[in-house]
Amino acid sequence: MITKDQIVAWLRRCADVLAENKKYLTDLDAAIGDADHGINMDRGFTRVVSQLPGVEDKDIGNILKMAGMALISSVGGAGGPLYGTFFMRAGMATAGKYELTNADVAQLLEAALDGVLQRGKAKLGDKTMVDALTPAVEAFKQTLNGNAETDTLTALEAAVAGAKGGMEATIPLVARKGRASYLGERSAGHQDPGATSSYLLLNALLTVVNEA
């Protein structure tokens, strides 16, 4: 079970984590992109947090949609539409809810990932955020599989482990999407910044649920 208050705490935690990792993400991006990913994500989640007070008492769907709109209008680059779509779709999947069951969380994650796939058209192995998100969503669903008693924390731990594995697996990959794709073989040997921020966001959710 994940409550509305935990979703709000998650978004605040995302902002903290991205502020802490601003330089780290930007440095990863400098190696294979254009050195702005940490800066952009930090700016985006600062905007999300500034708009939270207006929606904090609404349902989870509304809160997540607000986060999506805030990211779309403040991040720019590829991260803006992709993470914006991630949270918009997550919000649409949780409309009207104040609590999320494990099945709701699975639906949220699946809808969010689908949105990213449609908007960005990346496939698994293209060295993008999809490489972290896909194994995370798979691991979450697999942990739940046939066991309604599984607690959310266990499933989230599996999801974050999946994201971490997927993120690290981007290191040897040659990028096929985004600005890193222009480097060809030279993009291999570097961890993808988008996969890294995706891992950080999911890990922030785990941290918040773990504290409950």
Next chain:
Amino acid sequence: MKKLINSPETFVKDSLAGMALAHPELIKVHYDPNFVYRADAPVSGKVAVISGGGSGHEPMHGGFVGMGMLTAACPGEVFTSPTPDQMLESAKMVNSGAGVLYIVKNYTGDVMNFEMAAELARAEGIKVQNILIDDDVAVKDSLYTAGRRGVGNTVLAEKIVGAAAEKGYGLDKLADLCRQVNINGRSMGMAITSCTVPAKGSPTFELGEEEIEVGIGIHGEPGIERMGMKPADEITEMMALSIIEDDAYTRTVREWDDAKGEWIEKELVDPPFKAGDKVIAFVNSMAGTPVAELYVVYRKLAEICEKKGLTIVRNLVGPYITSLEMQGMSITLLKVDEEMLGLWDAPVNTPGLRWGV
């Protein structure tokens, strides 16, 4: 980092504010969301031509707003695509009812943000088409990359398409023209130094004293190949031949189909250059390279074009699509027909490009 800025956070806005003060007769600036627009917009009966992209490439795009070129431009943060709210609000502000053409450089972020903006604008009843510019021959294949980047040919496209809008072309005809300019133009760039994004504070990549980076885009991103410094003639020849001898280039782009009411995939092919072609030759500085060096490049480029049977009918030499303070240059060749040439010569009055007025 030494830069004439007050802070990285205020850089884009401070620069826009100065530009508005310097050219009040040509442009106005709207803030939150940020965009530059023609002082006399909306222009009755004319299609609005809007472009945009990360800041740091000035005068492109904001400096090309004015009579005979762009109707509005959306500046993002430095080297970061602008956001859909900027593109939507600027479209609402400058649309005369004749529709809006978004000229979009092919970068993953720009493409996605402009697609979202077009969807939002259509929901508000505005006729919109998005046309991509993807002219960078340093990118060889479109299958395993995000495709060729939009670089120097963007400047030429904005001039020619802007002139056509001024002449009263409708949206569909304007989109056709923009597509033709795109497939007939090719570019390549190189860097002698890196550049420093203000918010990062240190150079995006390190280049040794005797090294150059070839096949760069316009964002200080590493290029396709790093090599030792060479005389200007050798570098110019290598780049000019990459452009002139580039094979037909095929890729799939997404455009809006009004009849079907959905995005459709369209295959476009760039025809290779051939002897007898008339071209506009554009030698561009990344900002840090002085004009005198650009003329050294132009001298060799003209010689190579002549040898290859290409007639340079017009040229543009100077810093027009830059990369902050980077030293380096790009070469663009655009094959033109009489229609494009006439539109190129048509009057233009913008902060960054002005003739015939």
